[in-house]
Amino acid sequence: METRELRYFVAVAEELHFGRAARRLGIAQPPLSRAIRQLERRLGAALLERTSRTVNLTEAGLVLLREGRAALDAVEAADRRTRRAALAATGDPGLVLVTKAGASSELLSKLLDAYAAEPEAVTVDVLLCGPGEQERLLRDGRADVALLHRPFDTTAGFDTEELCTESQVVVLPAGHPLTGRTHVQMADVTDLPDLPMPRWPGPDGMYPDGPGPQVRDHTQLLQLIALGRASAIAPESCRAQLRDDLAAVPVLDAPMVTTVIAWPPHSRSRAVAGLVQTATRL
Amino acid sequence: METRELRYFVAVAEELHFGRAARRLGIAQPPLSRAIRQLERRLGAALLERTSRTVNLTEAGLVLLREGRAALDAVEAADRRTRRAALAATGDPGLVLVTKAGASSELLSKLLDAYAAEPEAVTVDVLLCGPGEQERLLRDGRADVALLHRPFDTTAGFDTEELCTESQVVVLPAGHPLTGRTHVQMADVTDLPDLPMPRWPGPDGMYPDGPGPQVRDHTQLLQLIALGRASAIAPESCRAQLRDDLAAVPVLDAPMVTTVIAWPPHSRSRAVAGLVQTATRL
């Protein structure tokens, strides 16, 4: 199976529309139809159920979509990391560390300072991204190492080391009645009728159904909370960066959040190893 | 980057010889040379240092070899799993479980029995393989789930659940003086001059340098121990399948061995999930 075929199939599977997929791929529709047919013939498996009006994934197509995305990420990672390795020969290789925008900057800055003091330290570029994007960046080679937050982020497929664990707080508008409490329980805050939990986009960019406003990043979220339109559970360390119009109350029975440093299992370069080692010593 | 290019490069990188690599790939040498040159041009990176007599990997080439293998495995896995999913529609999908030949069969048979009793159980094919091969089978889709033994097997890149932990014993020929002891220390057995530890092949099929006989599987190993030519450290559960001409003595300070069930992180099918759940309940 060639990566071209995989790219074509993934495009069609995501669009569920040959014309749009072809436009996205920058080719015409007929060669795309042919390529998919040929892929199906070679696999001996129907991937799509097409009527002349609609396209739908079969069970096998669903599997190939999932596995194919992972495979394409791996190929892309091989490409990117090779290019980086080649540049490394003629200059500073550097590392790219990715973490969630809005996550605790205290741990990160401590880590960067400590690592910079190491004798064989290389430059570390920090990349901030929205929730759920880090895993992708790590898998396709755009980043070398990530700070993830369990249980929110999935660490599946990566090597990890635990760095620290913290409890969580509920973030509320400054004047809210609950802000007088010294602590609350999950049950007190999960179903506040006027302050629903926001909805984050899934890995496919779509929002799950349900109540609560849609948010894309932490700035939006904090704004919504300040406006009295939402509330949120967040790691305790977020208190350091709370605005004046927000308040935080510890949630005793909320799950603990563990910050881990994660890296792709196959590419343990010396630079990554050094950074990880520094991190575990913090 | 196309998988064809990756396959070509990996072949050359492994053979370090264009002629042999071309023969292995079933093509002539000139197109192979051209393909590699083109790959290097597109990546903007030298992958191989060639003189007219020898070929060697550059730093970037080493990276591409490592990453490229992983990517090719992922592509192959996508292929295989899609084919399997298509067959599943017209019959029993089934699971393939891989474990080391010679590993404890007690845990495995308990697991298989317990899982078979589940209402939605599918057939499980058991695949036995040599040490170090399981990870490969799991990564390239020939197996769905594996029983691995930490710290011997690397679980990097997989999701795992711990099943059980056991101590280790040293396996010796039946008449050996140490067999009278009730227990020994690592120091007592690591450097027995007449009974060296055997050497296992690495992932590349090559044997590391050093003393000790080369072995490929457990039968060979046991045979060598019985002949008084080797000794070995092994999990306690191996005692159940020891031959009469062998004896085992507990090694108090040997590292504990943990048996884990492992599966590829992206392909958590319902069948795999069921098997894992059954395993954790044992």
Added chain:
DNA sequence: GAGATCGATACCCGTGCGGTATCGCTGCCC
């Protein structure tokens, strides 16, 4: 210095990918 070995180059051929034009089917709407 002759020969062997190995990678690179030159050149040719055929497959296969991509393009345009068009068909056949289906749902929609006046």
Added chain:
DNA sequence: GGGCAGCGATACCGCACGGGTATCGATCTC
């Protein structure tokens, strides 16, 4: 209900690119 619009499939064409053979240039060996 018939015309129309939208979609995927098919037919056909041209060319780029992958693969083959022949050969060269360099280097190691005896």
